[in-house]
Amino acid sequence: MTAGSRYALIQLVRYSLITVAFLAIANELGGSWSQVQWLVAALSVGLGFGLQEIFANMVSGIILLFERPIRVGDTVTVGDVTGRVSRIQMRATHIVDWDRKELVVPNKTFITDRLINWTLSDTVTRVVVPVSVAYGTSVEMVEKILADAVKSIEQVLSDPEPLVIFIGFGDSALQFKINVFVRELSDRTVVTHRLHTKIYEALLAHHIEIPYPQRDVHIRSVAKGILNE
Template sequence: MLPVDEKLVDIPKINAQTIKLLNLSIGFGLIIGLWLIWGNILPAFSFLDEIVLWDHKATVDGKDIFQPITLTNLMLSGLYIFVMVIAVSNFSGLMELFLFRRLDMEPGSRYAINQLAKYVLISIGLIAVANELGGSWSQVQWLVAALGVGLGFGLQEIFANLVSGIIILFERPIRIGDTVTIGDVSGKVSRIQMRATTIIDWDQKELIVPNKNFITNQLVNWTLSDAITRIVIPVGIAYGSDIELAYKVMMDTIKSTPTVLAEPEPSVLFLGFGESSLNFTLHIYVSELRNRLPTTHDLHFRLEKAFRENNIEIPFPQRDVYIRRDKPADKTE
């Protein structure tokens, strides 16, 4: 079984996050209690507002004024960053405890919600910090314009991957745990991030695939809506064999193979006459992708044994070679 980042319910992780959240709640409760008790002496800390670190220009009622950034603003920014980090690191456990466990929701949906919510929390935290430190749109608009030009040239691939990552999280053409084939890469999806998706292939190698490939290239998702897949096995028997007996033997062998599904119904079709054999094809269905190779292996063993017991020959290419010997020409003197 290939490892993936997400499990249905990660009990140890949730317990650790619950304990951490409980400790943080107790800590915040103590801080609020101390603030209520010692609130009368808080004005003594007003000297922090007098320690000016720098000034920034702001527009108030159409007028440009300089507003000071004090040590208090810097400390509040640090508090915002601390709260943002705690919220982002514990959000998934909090949602699992209070929401997801009460809803019948697929793991991929939970992962998408957690990832998008983390991006929103990070954005809110950064905006709050920038606002506290005097950041404004007028100061970053030229940076945004320059970034737009950069995206149009050198960063367009990175931007395309970021947008594709958001599309993947919303449309969900792939989910955590899905088995996919993209180009010549096949494996199980273990992680979906903003820029790239991690796939673990059958050799247990982690392959980093840019998200743009999943949107613009042809993608095969073996487990998106139904994990059942069909296996086609060609079989040839020798000319002169009893084809009705061969058909019955193959059907009985298929039905006796435990990993072959009864629904959809398997079938044996007589395709035609080959150079050295009567050609049949077996259509069978398995419940999971990982059962394809073991089922093919098992069925080959069973078919060979059944043919041997019923004297049905599996042919191999044969050629008849005729050697023509011409009479030597008469010698004339």
């Protein structure tokens, strides 16, 4: 079994044992359902209003363990939080972000909000790198330079195939986009860094300009008009 499966099984068994133990203790104390049913009903109504968020998170925690949209060890994004799932508890899930901070996220958030699980069924992800060059540059040459840069990086997968796309005409530059795929999330930063380095060095070697934004400013002669008056 995977680590996530073991964790889910252990948590479900723990909840079941707690329930069985509670019922056994109540039975040993001599209580019967007919005697306490009204008390249980009253307590349920009171708790339902006062602790509805806690109950919602507890039910959501059980749903997470059964449906398993996230597992211990998965990398997830919820809202603006991205990190690795370290624990799934009854009320909340613990996520360790890239700064090694542990964030406690209520389980209800994973059920009601939009969730991105980067490693649920496949760890392959796409890396997109935009590149701009000056007008007048040979499109064919730029495509070859970018393709060679992609081929020189070992972490880039050959399937799906990398793509170099001429996407359009910007205000100050010809715009290209590189689409590559990597096997692990940890490769994304490495591949992005190496692509930027290789592309920059290749463009410099071929004397291809990376343009700055350009603006045309028209100045009208106001002083001359004032002097004429």
